[in-house]
Amino acid sequence: MEQSLNEIREQFHRDLDAITTAESLVAIRDKYLGRKSGLIAASKKNIGKLGADERAEFGRQVNELSREVETEIERLDVEISARNEEAALLRERVDVTLPGTGASGGHLHPITLVRQRIEDIFVSMGYSVEDGPEIETPFYNFDALNIPPSHPARDSADTFYVSDTLALRTQTSNVQIHTMERQKPPLRVIAPGRVFRRDTPDPTHNPMFFQVEGLNVDRHITMADLKGTLTKFVEMMFGVNLRTRFRPSYFPFTEPSAEVDFSCYVCDGAGCRVCKGTGWIELGGSGMVHPNVLETVGIDPEEFSGFAFGLGIDRMAALMYGIDDIRLLYENDVRFLEQFA
Amino acid sequence: MKISYQWLKELVALRTTPQELAEKLTMAGLAVDSVEEHGGDFILDFDLTSNRPDALSHFGIAREAAIVCGGRLISPLVELSESSETAESAAGIQIAEPTLCPRYAARLIKGVKVGSSPKWLVDRLEAIGQRSINNIADISNYVMFEMGQPTHAFDLHTLKGRRIIVRRAQPGEILRTLDGVDRTLSPEMLVIADAERAVAVAGVMGGEETEISSATTDVLLESAYFDPDSVRHTSRELGLTTEASYRFERGADFDAAVRAADRASRLIAEIAGGVVLQGVLDEYPAPITRTPVPLREARIERLTGLKVEIERAAEILTALEFRVELLKERYELLALPPSFRIDVSREEDLVEEVARHIGYEKIALTVPEWSGTGAYLAGETIRRGLRRELLSSGFDEAISFSFAAGERDRLFRSSETDTPTITNPIDANETAMRGSLITRLLESIQGNFNKGTKDVKLFEIGRVFGRVAADGRPQERERLALIMTGMAEPGSWREKQQIDFFDLKGAVQSVMQSSNVSGFTIERASVEYLHPGQSAALIKDGRQVAMFGRLHPRIAALYKFRQAVFVAELELGELLETAGHQIRYRGLPRFPASSRDVSALVQDDVSWRDIEETISDLGFGEIESVNVFDVYAGRGIPEGSRSLAFRITYRSQDATLTDEQVNLMQEKVKEALEGRLKIQLR
Structure with missing residues (x-):
């Protein structure tokens, strides 16, 4: 038997309240709005029994009900989709505080970090990076550097030997000599590399360490150029507005010679733990290339002059990173290495 | 090296504080590590470079202090009264190795009373970290720390034949040194001997048998100049470094021998009593001479950038006790280094002397001009x-x-x-x-x-x-x-x-x-x-x-x-x-690719490389890539085999490949794998 439109409306609202999924919504749509078997369509069959004046009113009511059903289904459809989306997103929720995955990056050795920075600074000042043998003849390691045969540095207590005629280089100054033999001035080179001295490892010594040697030979090079160049270097390496101090010193391969200090970048010269209360930090040795050295490689010291300097990379790394036991530099303990980047 | 500020003040009239003095000397190249107060005195700890043995004493430091602080230098008193007995009649000296020992001087003092030192002497030595031994030994040490010249006192009665012979040690010769150790010597080592045996390792340490004892009355006081290399070698060989060897191996003052002997003898007579015999025994067969070093005004500027007039350079060098001949019209000078400055032999050395006393801080900061480019190491x-x-x-x-x-x-x-x-x-x-x-x-x-x-x-x-x-x-x-x-x-x-x-x-x-x-x-x-x-x-x-x-x-x-x-x-x-070969760009494909997956049971002796090569041997240019995406062995796979899954991607550069074309090639691939490699396709 046919239902009245009001009965259909009531039944529709009951059905609607009961559904939760988009699929059942489709079934409901078919149930009420289906073109042939839908309840609303079915109710239209009764239209013939009505009088002509009632027909118009009945048609209006049928349309109203159809629109109502349509709107309600639409509204619920949107609501259900939104709910579904929300639920789906909730299911995909992760604990964003868990650590990220993938291989974590490695770390450059502090020596490399400092060495690369030194190279970058000097290359930007027009220097070329040069290299030479780590096992060296006494000529290149000592004689050519004006170190006399009786000098204690040659002693087997201080220098490692692999034969009577070959030693582990005690400084990268040997590269100076090789370079000057190969090329004529003007010359601007730095030579970073491993050097060896016969020191038993302790917190401030290692039998192997890294040094960078610098050399600038040209027609009018003076100590003022040495001072200006190293001051520029200190500013680029440790910070602007730092001051340098050149103290007279002695090295066989330079004359005049100077020990270079720079004002402490931590306390600006007031005295602190880093500079051991002196306000100054030692940078390295330097001086004007000794005429005997120039003559040995066939450069006329009357025509050319030059400056040279030697800086300890390990010492600089220890200073920059506050490493109080430099033996750690060559033990390759991952807990040490992973602190650098 | 420790220097007492009070002691120093006896040798140079100073008006600066110890800290100021330390700062000034450091900036003149004599580095002071620390200044510490010590019972009303100040102790300056120097870290001197090896080229400056002349500064290894209070007088040596006083010489530099007098210049950097402008004080007057006061030389230690060396005048003494002598007895009528001559030293020559009481002992003899013979140098057998004049190259290793160019000079050997000695004074003789008779009738001394060996005992403890007076308080001032004990205090002086103690202030610089030295232990008092007896008055004679203390005076010898005092003179070394005062003037820089090591001396050694022998008990004259223990010297056989009352003779000193400076010679090489005999092979295997044994000497018990002052520290009680028996030292086996070799002919590379220089010794002081008497008529019979070695009594001291020259320049390093004396022997126990001839040392000053409470019974000593007569003293032979040695003041010599030994070859630096010889002393260094001996000291290294014996593993024995002393205050004396430290100074001799760096280079002592070859003119100081007699002065130091006089100074020590005077103090011995004063403190331990006794009389100094007449005359100094001084063997100096070939006096050492130095040659003057030239310095040009222009050279100072060439090396340091400092403009220093040659007259000013002459002043500085004269103050440093160089004997200077000024060639004013040539803007040059000639400087004869003093006997204690063994480190000066070239013009550049003089430039440094002038520059360090003008002050390195006066040198400007410049960056040299350069037109080239920098370069990293190859690679x-x-x-x-x-x-x-x-x-x-x-x-x-x-x-x-x-x-x-x-x-x-x-x-x-x-x-x-x-x-x-x-x-x-x-x-x-x-x-x-x-x-x-x-x-x-x-x-x-x-x-x-x-x-x-x-x-x-x-x-x-x-x-x-x-x-x-x-x-x-x-x-x-x-x-x-x-x-x-x-x-x-x-x-x-x-x-x-x-x-x-x-x-x-x-x-x-x-x-x-x-x-x-x-x-x-x-x-x-x-x-x-x-x-x-x-x-x-x-x-x-x-x-x-x-x-x-x-x-x-x-x-x-x-x-x-x-x-x-x-x-x-x-x-x-x-x-x-x-490394770093030239990269050439390849055009991107314009037509789509098709791919086919292969699942195969492969025996262990067939490598992935074999599969790759078998496929590439077919020569199909359309095969773009062959990529393995799964390797499995274990359950369900026969022993000695493994299951491989891989994807072959086909693409033509000229057209879109049809299914038939791809299938045809894929069939050939399968045939080759089954036929040549005995692979079981699944």
């Missing part, structure tokens, strides 16, 4: 690139000592067995210059394991050494080594995979890729220290340029490793030479 861009690459794969950079234990290092040397050996190592076990980077890296792995770190990935770039080549030098080759062990992604809460061969191979390949090296193959290899089933070599131009794989279990056992360790070592130097 540095690539070296840095592959460092970055390894970093992103999680490797930490290691740096190890270049020497190692030979018997371990030999395990990892490829073909060569010899590397240079350190003849004077610190650690007798570590004498070999490394022939492989792996040796030290394995020790690092061991160290990390011991510290509880089980997941380690390290790389090192450094040189290894080989046998001596034709040029007389050992070969030095730059290598790169990788070492990895533990979890592939340590610390991950998700991935729980152990590092295996393919992680290592991937790292090696990424190194090659980042260095842009092409034209190499990776082959199975037999490497003694690697697991025979997991070792490979990288071949380029017919040469093995890298070897990598899992450490052989037998070697791992030597290190007591309980987990697999993977190592690779590459000839970095060789690779850098061919």
Whole structure:
């Protein structure tokens, strides 16, 4: 038997309240709005029994009900989709505080970090990076550097030997000599590399360490150029507005010679733990290339002059990173290495 | 070296504070490490350079202080009264080795009373860290710390024949030195002897039998000049360094011998009583002479940038006791160095003397002009690139000592067995210059394991050494080594995979890729220290340029490793030479690709390389790639076989391939695999 439109409306609202999924919504749509078997369509069959004046009113009511059903289904459809989306997103929720995955990056050795920075600074000042043998003849390691045969540095207590005629280089100054033999001035080179001295490892010594040697030979090079160049270097390496101090010193391969200090970048010269209360930090040795050295490689010291300097990379790394036991530099303990980047 | 400020003030009229003095001397090249108060006095601790033995005394420091502070120098008193008895009649001196001992002077003092020193003398020595012994020995020391000249007092009665002979030690000659040690001497060593035996090691230490004792009444006081090299050599050989040897081996003042002998004799007579015999015994067969050193005004500026008039330079050098001849019209001077300045022999030395007294701080700061460009070491861009690459794969950079234990290092040397050996190592076990980077890296792995770190990935770039080549030098080759062990992604809460061969191979390949090296193959290899089933070599131009794989279990056992360790070592130097080949762009494909998957049961003796080659031998230009995406062995797969799944991608450059075309090629591929490799397709 046919239902009245009001009965259909009531039944529709009951059905609607009961559904939760988009699929059942489709079934409901078919149930009420289906073109042939839908309840609303079915109710239209009764239209013939009505009088002509009632027909118009009945048609209006049928349309109203159809629109109502349509709107309600639409509204619920949107609501259900939104709910579904929300639920789906909730299911995909992760604990964003868990650590990220993938291989974590490695770390450059502090020596490399400092060495690369030194190279970058000097290359930007027009220097070329040069290299030479780590096992060296006494000529290149000592004689050519004006170190006399009786000098204690040659002693087997201080220098490692692999034969009577070959030693582990005690400084990268040997590269100076090789370079000057190969090329004529003007010359601007730095030579970073491993050097060896016969020191038993302790917190401030290692039998192997890294040094960078610098050399600038040209027609009018003076100590003022040495001072200006190293001051520029200190500013680029440790910070602007730092001051340098050149103290007279002695090295066989330079004359005049100077020990270079720079004002402490931590306390600006007031005295602190880093500079051991002196306000100054030692940078390295330097001086004007000794005429005997120039003559040995066939450069006329009357025509050319030059400056040279030697800086300890390990010492600089220890200073920059506050490493109080430099033996750690060559033990390759991952807990040490992973602190650098 | 310790200097007492009060003592110093007796030798130079000073009006500066000890701290100011320390600062000024430091800036003049005599570095003061510290200034410390000491019972109303100040002790300045100097760290002097080895070229300035002249400054190793209070008077030496006073000379420089007088210039930098402007005070008057006061020489120690050396005048003395002598007895009528002559020294010559009481003892004789003979120098048998005048090159090792150019000068030997002595004074004789008779009738001394050996005893303790007066308080002022004890205090003086104690202030600079010296222990009082007896009045005679203390005076000898006092004069050394005052004037810089070491002297030595012998008990004259113990000298056989009352003679001093300066000669080389006889082979095996034994002398008990003052420290009670019997020293076996050799003919390279110079000794002071009497008529019968050695009584002192020249310039180093006296002998026990001839030392001053409470019974001593007559003293022979030695004041000599010994050859620096000879004293240094003897001191090293004997392992014996003394205040005297420290000064002689750097170079004493060859003119100070008599003055110091007089000074000490005067003090002995004053403090210990006795009379000084008439005359000084002074053997000086060939007096040492110096030549004047020229200095040009222009040279000072050329080297230092300082404008210093030659008159000003003359003033400074004169104050430093050089004998100066000013050649004013030539803007030059000639300076004869004083006998105590053994470090000055060239014009540049004089430039330094002038510059350090004008003050290095007066030198300007300039940056030299330059028109060239800077350059990194060849290959540095690539070296840095592959460092970055390894970093992103999680490797930490290691740096190890270049020497190692030979018997371990030999395990990892490829073909060569010899590397240079350190003849004077610190650690007798570590004498070999490394022939492989792996040796030290394995020790690092061991160290990390011991510290509880089980997941380690390290790389090192450094040189290894080989046998001596034709040029007389050992070969030095730059290598790169990788070492990895533990979890592939340590610390991950998700991935729980152990590092295996393919992680290592991937790292090696990424190194090659980042260095842009092409034209190499990776082959199975037999490497003694690697697991025979997991070792490979990288071949380029017919040469093995890298070897990598899992450490052989037998070697791992030597290190007591309980987990697999993977190592690779590459000839970095060789690779850098061919690295960075020119990149050529290829046009992007314009037509779509089609792919077919193959699932195959493959016997273990058929390698993936065999499959790749069989497919490529068919010569289909349309085959763009063959990629394996699954390898499985175990349950459901017969023993001795494995299941491989791979995808073949087809593409033509000229048209879209039809299904029929692709199928036809795919059939040929399958036939070849089944026919040639006996692969069972599924």
